Amino acid sequence: MEEIKNESSITITEFVLLGISHRDDVQGVLFMVFLIIYLFILTGNTLVFVATVSSRALHTPMYYFLRHLSILDVCYTSVTLPHMLVNLMSERKTITFLGCATQLFFYILLGAAVCYLLAIMACDRYLAICHPLHYMRFMTRKVCLFxxxxxxxxxxxxxxxKTWLIFSLPFCGSDIINHFFCDISQLMRLHCPSPYINNVERIIIVFLILITPFILILVSYLLIIAAILKITMESGRQKALSTCSSHLLSVGLFYGTAMITHLRFSLSYSDPIEKLVSLTYTVAPAMLNPVIYSLRNKQVKEALRNILVKGRNFVGT
Incomplete structure (x- = not known):
């Protein structure tokens, strides 16, 4: 599994993933739990995607972005959960060096894309509330696609x-990753000491992926709040707030778990807590977003109801 290259570094062909739990007697239970969660994520996000495509009333920029958020949520969880499910039922829990690099690459890509998409959705709500007369002129189909x-x-x-920085550095001493996927912090622990590169990695993931889009979201909602406070009618305020509530819940869920996850850079977590935090960050937003957007949106609920009725009629015939 390892070939000694020199006294300080090793050549790794594959990594050993220790998984969520070391106990053999709970592997089957964990497999069923996370299989159900993964199927729920696939079903929920697929239904939201189909609903926003099939209903002409939902062919607006806001639902266009929601459609892509559903795609990203499915892809994001599919990077880690399927391989984790396979390892739960396998005696040899490994991943190749190339497989680990590929997993990390898509994990960062999709996570960053979600962050920036949430920021764009906040800017979309700002335009819709603060500049309603110019909204459709600004948010054209080409602009949304761009x-x-x-x-x-x-x-x-x-x-x-980020992936190049992590995998271009030499690894020292071990090929064991105490996690259920190729986690960034775990891979950094396997590096030969390189404080400068590690600091660069942290700046990239925290500043570019988290802080920059969060600033856009924060500024957008400060402007939205300022605009809502100028509305004199209570019904107008409630209508404006209702258009933002689902997105605010989604942002709070994603960024809340993301910020806790990346506190690992400055706080020392035990391995079980670190795995639990990573699971929450990876699974919870993708699992709850369909619920948030369907339960709090009459148009989405109506579109989903129509899909279920058509499906029932099709089965009946």
């Missing part, structure tokens, strides 16, 4: 740099 493409392209370049 913004979504920008999320993917930005995530791609950030991920290329």
């Amino acid at each position: 913004l979504v493409s920008g999320c993917w392209v930005t995530g791609f370049f950030i991920s290329i740099v």
Whole structure:
């Protein structure tokens, strides 16, 4: 599994993933739990995607972005959960060096794309509330496509740099990753000491992926709040707030778990807590976003109801 290159570094062909739990008697239970969670994520986000495509009332910029958020949520969880499920039922829990690099690359790419898409959705709500007369002139189909493409392209370049920084450095002493996937902090622990590069890695992931889009979200909502406070009618205020509530919940869920996750850079967590935090960050937003956007939105609920009725009629025939 390892070939000694010199006294300080090793050549690694594959990594050993210790997984969520070391206990053999709970592997089957964990497999069923996370299989159900993964199927729920796939089903929920697929239904939201189909609903926003099938209903003409939902062919607006806000739901266009929601559609792509559903795609990103499915892809993001699919980077880690399927391999984790396979390892839960396997005696040999390994991942190749190339497989680990590929997993990390897509994990960073999709995570960054989600962050920037949430920022774009906040800017979209700002335009809709603060500049309603110019909204459709600004948010054309081409602009929406350009913004979504920008999320993917930005995530791609950030991920290329981040993945290259991590896997270009020599590894020392071990090929064991005490996690259920190729986690950034675990890989950094396997590096030969290189404080400068590690600090660069932290700046990239914290500043570019988290702080920059969060500042855009914060500024957008400060402007939205200022605009709402100027509305004299209570019904007008409630209508404006209702258009933002689902997105605010989604942002709070994603950034809340993300900030806790990346406190690992400055706080010392035990391994079980670190795994639990990573699971929450990876799974919870993708699992709850369909619930948030369907339960708090009459148009989405109506579109989902129509899909279920059509499906029932199709089965009946």
